[in-house]
Amino acid sequence: MPRLMPDTRPQRVLAASNFVYTIGSGLHLTAGVLYFTEAVHLPAARVGLGLGVAGLLALVLGVTVGHLADRHGARGIYAATLGVQALATAGFVLVDGFWPFVLAVCAAAAAKAAGTAARSPLIRHYGGERPQEFRAYLRAVTNVGISLGAVLAGWVVQVGTLTAYQLMVVGNAIAFVVSAVILFPLPPVAPVPAADGPRWIALRDRPYLLLTVLDGIMAIQFKVLTVAIPLWIVGATTAPHWLISVTMLTGTVLVVAFQVRAGRNVTSPAAGARAYRRAGAAFLVACSLISLSAGAPAWAAAALLVVAVVIHTVGELWHSAAGFEVSFALAPPHATGQYLGVFGLGAGLAEAFGPGLLIALCITWGRPGWYVVGAMFALTGLAAPAVVRRIGSPSATGRRAGTAPDNGRRRRSPCPRTTGLGH
Template sequence: MPHLMPAAGPQRVIAASNFVYTVGSGLYLTAGVLYFTQAVHLPAHQVGLGLAIAGFVSLVMGIAVGHLADRRGARGIYATTLLVQALATAGFVLADSFWPFVVAVCVATGAKAAGLAARSPLIRHYGGDRPQEFRAYLRAMTNVGISLGALLAGWAVQVGTLTAYQLLVIGNAIAFAASAAILVLLPSTPPAPVAHGPRRLALRDRPYLLLTALDGIMAIQFKVLTVAIPLWLVVATTAPHWLVSGTMLVNTVIVIVFQVRASRSVDSPAAGGIAYRRAGVAFLIACSLISLSAGMPTWAAATLLMTAVVVHAVGELWHSAGGFEVSFALAPEHATGQYLGVFGLGAGLAEAFGPGLLIALCITWGRPGWYVVGALFALTGLAAPFAVRWAQRHQHDRRTHLQTAWKEAAA
C-alpha cells in the first residue's frame, strides 16, 4: 500500500489538498442526489435533467481553463476553481427549485472539470521524473478520502432531516475551501513558455483526440460498478442486497492498495496501449461473469458477482494506469493543461451517456447486453495500441516542427 503522504515538499502539499478535497467529494457522491430529492424535494427526473445539463457544461470548461492554467500559472487557477466550487456547493442550500438547482450544479460541476485540468500542470511540474506515477498515487488516496466522506455522509442519510443534509452540504463546501487554502503552501509555478503553433493545439491533434475517444468509451467501466451492478444485483439475481456495499468496498480496497504498483509497470506510451488492451479483456471477462449470475442460487450468484468485481477492479487498475501514461506522455509540456483538459472530455462523455447506455443494454435488454458491453470494452482495448503508435508518430513530427520553428526564430 502507498505511503499515507509523500516526503515533505510540493508533492505533500498537493496530496494533502487532494485528500481534503476528496473527503468533501465523498460526502457529495454518497448523498448529493438524495439531498435534492429527499431534503429539497425536487422530482427525480428534474434532478437527473439538471445533472445532465451540468455534465455538458463541464465538457467545455476543462479545455478553456486548462489552457489558462498553462498561460497564467496553474496554482492560482487551480485554487480559484476550488473556491468557485466551494461557493457553488454552499449555494445548494439556497437551491429550493429547479432553475436555482441547475445554476448551482452547473457552476459546481464546471468548476470541478476546470480544476482537474488546471491541476494537471502542477502534477507534471512537481511529479518528479514520473508524474504519471504520482497521479496514480493521488488516485489511490482519492479512494481513501471518498471512503471517509461516504462514512460521514451515512450519518446525514440515516438522520434524514433537512438540517442534517444541509450540514452535509456545508461540510462539503468547507472541504473544498480548505483544499484551496492548503495550496497557499505550494510554490507558484511559472507559466508555460508560449510555443509556435495553433492556439487550440490539442483540438487539432487528431491522434490525441482518438485516444480521448477511446478512453471515453473505456471510462464507461466506472459506471458498471456504480450503476449497472447494483441494479443488476437487485432486479436480476438472488444475491443479498447488502452485497452492493461489498462490491464497492472490494473495488475501493483494491484500488487503494494496488494502483501505484500497477502504474509503475506502465512506463511508456506503448506500455499504456498494452494496459488498455489488458483492461478490455478483463472487462469482457467481468461482464460475462456478471451475466451468468442471473438465475443462479444465492451463493453462486454472490460468488460470481464478487469474482467479477475483482476482475473488473484489475481491469480498472490497468485502464487508469494506461490513461495516466498516454495522457501525460503524449501531451507537450507547454500545453499540459490544455491537453489534459481535452483528454477529460472522454470521461465527461462517459459520465453523461454511460449510465443510460448501461441501463438500456444490461438492465433493460438483460444478459445479452452484458456481452455487448464487454465486447465494446475489448474492442476498444484492441484499438488502443494502434492509436498510441499513431500519436507517437504525430508527437515526433510536432517536435521536429517546433525545433525548426525555434531555430528560425533564434536566427
C-alpha cells in the same frame, strides 16, 4: 502498498489537499445519485439526463481553464475552481425539481472539470523526474479519501432520511473549501510562456484527440461503480443496501494497494495500449457477473457483485495506468494544462453520456444491457494498440498539431523516461 508520504513538501501539500477533497467526493460518489432519486425524488432517467447535460458543459471549460493555468499560474486557478465547486455542491440542498437540479450539477461538474485541468501543471511541476508515479500516488490517496467518504455515505443510505442526505451534501461542500485552504502554503508555479504557432495546439493534434475519444469511451467504466451498481443493487437484486458501501470500499482499497504497482510496467505509450486492452477484457468479465446477480438469492447476489467489483477494479487499475502514461507522455511541457484539458474531454464525455447510457442499458433494459456495455469496453481496449501504432508512424508524427516533425516544439521518443515529459 504505496509509500505513506511523498518526498517533497509541495507534494505533501498537494496530497493533503487531494485527500480532504476526496473524502467529500467519496460521500457524493457513493450516495450522490441516490440523494437525487431517494431524497429529492427525481426519476432515475431524468437524473441521468441532467448529469449528461452537466458533463457536456464541463467539456467546454476543461481546455479553456487548462490554458489559463498554463499562462496565469496553476495554483490560484485550481484553488478558485475548488471554491466554485464548494458553492455549487452546497446548492444541492436547495434542489426541489429537475431544472434546479440541472443548474446545480452543471456548476459543480464544470468546476470539477476545470479543477482537473488546472491541477495538471502542478503535478508536472512538483512531480519529480517521473510525474506519472506521483500521479499514481495521488490516485491511491484519492481512494483512501473516497473509502472514508463511502463509510459515511453508507450511514446516510442506511438512515435514508432527507436530513441525513442534506448533511452529506454540506459535508461534501466543506471538504472542498478545506481542500482549497490547504493549497495556500504551496509555492506558486510561474506561468509558462506560449510557444510560437497556433494558440490551441492540442485541439489540432488529431492523433491525441483520437486517444482522447478512446479513453473517454472506456472512462464510462468509472460510472459503473458510482451510478449503475447502486441503482442495480437497490432495484434489481435482493442484496442488502449496505452492499453499496461494501462495493465502493472494495474497489477503493484495491486501488490504494495496487495503483502505483500497476503503473510501474506501463512506461511507454505501447505499454499503455496493452494495458487498455487488458482493461477492456476485465470490464467485460465484470459486467457479465453483475448481470448474473439479478434474481439470485441475496447471498449469491452479494458474492457475485463483490467478485465483479474486484475484477472491475483490476481493469480500472490498468485503465488508469494507461491513461496516465499516454496523456502526459505525449503532452509538451509548455502546454500541459491545455493538453490535459483536452484529454479530460474524454472523461467529460463519460460524465455527459455515461450515466444516461448505463441507466438506459443496464437499469432500464436490464441484464442484456450489461453484456452490451461489457462488449463496448472490450472493443475499445482492442482498438487502442492500433491507434498507438498509428501515432508512432512517421507520417502521423509529421501531422501532430499541424506542425512539421522537426519544428523544435515537440519531440517524440519511444520511451517517456527519456523525453522529460510526465503526468
